[in-house]
Amino acid sequence: MDLAQFSQQLINGISLGSLYGIIAIGYTMVYGILRLINFAHGDVMMMGCFFAYYGILMFSLPWQFSFIIAIALTAILGIIIDRGAYRPVRKAPRISALITAIGVSFLLENAGIVVFGGRQKAFFRPEMFDSIITFHGIRFLNLAIYVPIITLTLLGIILLIIYRTKVGRAMRCISHDMETTRLMGVDVNRVIAITFAMGSAAAAAGGILWALKYPQINPLMGIIPGLKAFVAAVLGGIGNVGGAMIGGLILGLAEIMLVAIRPDLSGYRDAIAFGILIIILLFRPTGLFGEKLPE
Amino acid sequence: MDVHHRRNQILSILAIGLGFVLLYLAQKYLTSYQVRILNNCGLFITLAVSYNLINGVTGQFSLEPNAFVAIGAYTSALLTLSPAEKAMSFIIEPIIWPLSVIQTPFIISLLAAGIVTAIFGFLMGFAVFRVRGDYLAIVTLGFGEVVRVVANNTQTITNGPLGLKALAPYTNVWWTWGLALITVFYVSRLVRTSYGMAMKAVKYDEAAAEAVGINAFRHKMLAFTSSAFFEGIGGGLLAHLITTISPTLFTFFLTFNLLIMIVVGGLGSTTGAIIAAILVTWGGEFLRFVEEPINIFFIHIPAVPGMRMVIFSLLLVLMMIFARHGIMGTREFSWNWVVDRMNGLKFLLRNRG
Amino acid sequence: MDFFAAKNLTMKFGGLVAVNDFNITLKRGEIVGLIGPNGAGKTTVFNMVAGYYEPTEGTITFSKNIINGKKANEITKLGIARTFQNIRLFTELSVIENVMIAYHCRVKSTFLGAVLRFPLYRREEKMMHEGAMNILEEVGLASLAKERSDSLPYGQQRRLEIARALATGPELLLLDEPAAGMNPQETQDLVDLVIRIRDNHGLTVFLIEHDMKFVMQICERMKVIDYGTTIAEGTPEEIQNNERVIKAYLGEA
Numbered sequence: 028m029d030l031a032q033f034s035q036q037l038i039n040g041i042s043l044g045s046l047y048g049i050i051a052i053g054y055t056m057v058y059g060i061l062r063l064i065n066f067a068h069g070d071v072m073m074m075g076c077f078f079a080y081y082g083i084l085m086f087s088l089p090w091q092f093s094f095i096i097a098i099a100l101t102a103i104l105g106i107i108i109d110r111g112a113y114r115p116v117r118k119a120p121r122i123s124a125l126i127t128a129i130g131v132s133f134l135l136e137n138a139g140i141v142v143f144g145g146r147q148k149a150f151f152r153p154e155m156f157d158s159i160i161t162f163h164g165i166r167f168l169n170l171a172i173y174v175p176i177i178t179l180t181l182l183g184i185i186l187l188i189i190y191r192t193k194v195g196r197a198m199r200c201i202s203h204d205m206e207t208t209r210l211m212g213v214d215v216n217r218v219i220a221i222t223f224a225m226g227s228a229a230a231a232a233g234g235i236l237w238a239l240k241y242p243q244i245n246p247l248m249g250i251i252p253g254l255k256a257f258v259a260a261v262l263g264g265i266g267n268v269g270g271a272m273i274g275g276l277i278l279g280l281a282e283i284m285l286v287a288i289r290p291d292l293s294g295y296r297d298a299i300a301f302g303i304l305i306i307i308l309l310f311r312p313t314g315l316f317g318e319k320l321p322e
Numbered sequence: 323m324d325v326h327h328r329r330n331q332i333l334s335i336l337a338i339g340l341g342f343v344l345l346y347l348a349q350k351y352l353t354s355y356q357v358r359i360l361n362n363c364g365l366f367i368t369l370a371v372s373y374n375l376i377n378g379v380t381g382q383f384s385l386e387p388n389a390f391v392a393i394g395a396y397t398s399a400l401l402t403l404s405p406a407e408k409a410m411s412f413i414i415e416p417i418i419w420p421l422s423v424i425q426t427p428f429i430i431s432l433l434a435a436g437i438v439t440a441i442f443g444f445l446m447g448f449a450v451f452r453v454r455g456d457y458l459a460i461v462t463l464g465f466g467e468v469v470r471v472v473a474n475n476t477q478t479i480t481n482g483p484l485g486l487k488a489l490a491p492y493t494n495v496w497w498t499w500g501l502a503l504i505t506v507f508y509v510s511r512l513v514r515t516s517y518g519m520a521m522k523a524v525k526y527d528e529a530a531a532e533a534v535g536i537n538a539f540r541h542k543m544l545a546f547t548s549s550a551f552f553e554g555i556g557g558g559l560l561a562h563l564i565t566t567i568s569p570t571l572f573t574f575f576l577t578f579n580l581l582i583m584i585v586v587g588g589l590g591s592t593t594g595a596i597i598a599a600i601l602v603t604w605g606g607e608f609l610r611f612v613e614e615p616i617n618i619f620f621i622h623i624p625a626v627p628g629m630r631m632v633i634f635s636l637l638l639v640l641m642m643i644f645a646r647h648g649i650m651g652t653r654e655f656s657w658n659w660v661v662d663r664m665n666g667l668k669f670l671l672r673n674r675g
Numbered sequence: 676m677d678f679f680a681a682k683n684l685t686m687k688f689g690g691l692v693a694v695n696d697f698n699i700t701l702k703r704g705e706i707v708g709l710i711g712p713n714g715a716g717k718t719t720v721f722n723m724v725a726g727y728y729e730p731t732e733g734t735i736t737f738s739k740n741i742i743n744g745k746k747a748n749e750i751t752k753l754g755i756a757r758t759f760q761n762i763r764l765f766t767e768l769s770v771i772e773n774v775m776i777a778y779h780c781r782v783k784s785t786f787l788g789a790v791l792r793f794p795l796y797r798r799e800e801k802m803m804h805e806g807a808m809n810i811l812e813e814v815g816l817a818s819l820a821k822e823r824s825d826s827l828p829y830g831q832q833r834r835l836e837i838a839r840a841l842a843t844g845p846e847l848l849l850l851d852e853p854a855a856g857m858n859p860q861e862t863q864d865l866v867d868l869v870i871r872i873r874d875n876h877g878l879t880v881f882l883i884e885h886d887m888k889f890v891m892q893i894c895e896r897m898k899v900i901d902y903g904t905t906i907a908e909g910t911p912e913e914i915q916n917n918e919r920v921i922k923a924y925l926g927e928a
Binding site: 058062063064112115116119121122123124125126127129130131132133134136137138140141145250254257258261294295297298300301302304305 | 381383449455456457459460461463464465467468471472474475574578581585589626627628629631632634635636638639642643646
Binding site: 515534536 | 725726727746747748751752756757759763764765766767768772775776777778779780781782786789790791792796799800803839840842843
């Protein structure tokens with residue numbers, strides 16, 4: 028692999044990785060606060076894509092508007108899911124919450140099939156993201172530059188909210204000790220709702236970027252990116268928002284590079300994430316994310 | 323211990339005998355569609371009961387049955403197909419030796435399916451039981467995905483996305499319900515031994531279980547490997563029931579169906595898993611109408627594929643919110659209970675008459 | 676060689692030193708108390724001895740074996756049983772099942788032998804059942820054998836936890852605040868129970884307790900720790916009159 032090819036793959040890897048990263052943020056935020064793997068997160072991302080799709084197609088909105096409205100709607104969807112499905116099981120054993128999350132995931136996927144239809148739909152790619160850049164023998168879509176810029180900007184905004192606002196402080200407190208935070212007079216449910224809204228909005232943004240990159244959408248499109256983003260969140264240390272982005276980048280680069288080096292293994296691309304997850308488990312069982320036996 | 327032990331044993335044998343008489347009549351007089359549902363019920367009892375052993379009884383929430391069923395299905399299919407058939411269906415790349423020359427009878431193939439899957443489960447257990455809770459769920463889910471991806475790519479073993487076709491339709495109600503009987507016997511006996519009690523102890527409080535000398539890891543492995551064994555044989559029966567297998571058959575969707583069953587039945591209850599396996603299998607068929615076009619007077623509703631799964635996933639969420647313990651909770655069927663009820667009924671009737 | 680000895684035990688969690696250079700030896704048959712204010716590191720000592728934490732430094736020897744680094748279930752098998760500060764029974768199981776489980780680690784039948792109810796397993800099951808009944812008899816819970824364990828009142832749950840620990844066949848019994856939450860009558864019964872089981876089973880008892888009346892009555896020797904460090908040791912009378920202890924602990928009460 029010469030330098031040009033390498034740079035080409037590097038750009039691909041970074042743009043894919045930052046998408047995993049932005050989706051992973053939602054996982055990591057919710058897990059940090061509720062200790063719940065929001066299985067439905069990938070499907071929330073899918074919903075974001077469809078909101079944007081229908082915004083452009085049915086209401087003929089300019090794409091900028093459509094995207095923003097889709098992100099807002101997805102944030103609201105996140106709040107509804109929390110209110111309707113997760114809040115009622117918050118006091119129940121953790122397993123119940125996990126099963127609920129799996130149920131919500133399937134509900135969104137199948138409701139998607141019923142409402143949107145199961146077939147692939149072509150996603151509209153605005154001209155702005157549709158030009159090819161040629162640079163010293165490397166060719167890539169200018170989208171590949173926009174994706175990391177946009178995701179890093181969003182990451183910056185989210186970090187600002189978490190570390191510089193009152194709501195963010197409440198989030199950090201809840202992740203430390205929910206009951207005590209409640210006793211301090213913080214409206215815990217409201218903060219959790221905001222967390223879901225933020226995570227879902229980030230997922231929608233990630234999903235729209237995803238659909239711009241791979242402009243075919245269908246109701247099951249969220250499953251694989253969702254699972255991989257989860258692995259990214261674990262890689263970066265779950266609960267750690269910046270880490271999620273780093274985990275995403277590692278994963279994206281690993282996937283792209285492996286396929287570049289060994290094209291014959293490209294069929295295994297979807298297994299890489301889980302391979303990484305399993306290796307972490309074998310060698311750092313408690314280091315990155317294992318829970319110690321309760322005292 | 324139980325003064326009615328002998329009586330209950332006799333009742334069980336009678337009930338099983340009656341069950342097989344009914345099966346005989348069923349496969350003789352029912353339509354082939356109805357027999358297929360009956361087969362599915364038997365098969366799903368096996369899968370749900372063995373899945374419940376690790377998830378419900380031992381409390382290790384895991385999401386791998388699709389992987390186990392896939393391994394079992396492929397193992398048995400590759401063994402029952404004749405060398406000539408294999409040579410014919412592997413058109414892109416030829417099948418590797420020794421699979422290319424081996425052919426075994428159905429029962430040997432099924433046993434091999436169980437053993438291979440159990441070995442896989444055993445090895446997998448070393449990796450996955452380093453974690454618990456949500457992580458266990460996601461890692462086992464990951465294994466399921468990896469198995470599917472591998473099945474898609476190991477062209478020389480699985481024939482890749484083309485899958486294996488024209489398997490002999492060996493599976494019938496005797497096989498499906500026979501295996502269900504053996505699985506139920508094994509699991510319900512196991513949970514009543516001290517091994518089973520130790521599994522429950524691990525579920526309720528792992529630290530306390532360790533404090534009374536229970537090796538939690540070993541008991542998780544026992545439950546997991548047992549589960550893999552029966553899921554593997556079940557996979558073999560599935561392959562020879564539908565006679566065509568390909569990687570798309572073994573997605574997380576299969577696991578989701580089993581999950582609904584054990585949740586509806588009550589996590590931890592074998593009885594519940596049996597009841598729910600039948601209810602969900604039969605209910606799924608019953609609900610077929612919601613996906614077909616409906617005409618009510620002048621209103622025409624077009625066909626809506628996916629509607630059944632909407633109903634099932636909604637059911638799962640609602641169960642978690644309103645009826646977390648399912649039909650049976652962690653209780654089990656017992657003859658004593660039945661006999662008590664019958665006596666109560668007799669008493670009531672006599673007093674009234 | 677001592678029956679049980681802990682030497683230079685230190686436990687650090689990150690920067691926090693929970694236990695610092697803890698030493699103790701126990702002679703066979705003793706009842707020894709470990710006391711100290713909340714957060715002094717008492718339960719951490721127990722968790723190290725019982726195999727829940729691996730000590731950062733130091734060694735623990737028990738009947739000629741070095742046991743630190745071994746897993747909790749292995750240590751139980753070697754003959755150290757424990758109870759927990761917050762009662763941890765297997766709630767949905769019956770009283771007798773809670774005790775029978777403790778015999779499981781000594782079962783020789785394989786799981787298949789058990790499933791198929793081979794004669795060996797049947798004998799073992801009978802032994803488990805009888806053994807559990809005897810122990811329940813001893814702690815006064817025999818009549819409640821078939822009840823669900825979480826339906827028992829608090830004091831009896833404590834007794835059941837002790838019964839469960841006894842059933843593992845220990846030589847050393849670790850009791851973590853056995854009298855917590857008990858009324859004076861229950862506490863008095865507990866004193867009698869602990870002494871009785873010590874005598875019947877040839878146990879050595881090492882216990883943590885806040886109830887001073889209980890400790891003074893039952894312990895032959897005690898050790899006081901504060902902020903992870905030993906501040907005194909001796910007979911109950913000596914401890915009662917120790918300036919540092921009064922200051923650190925008794926003075927507050």
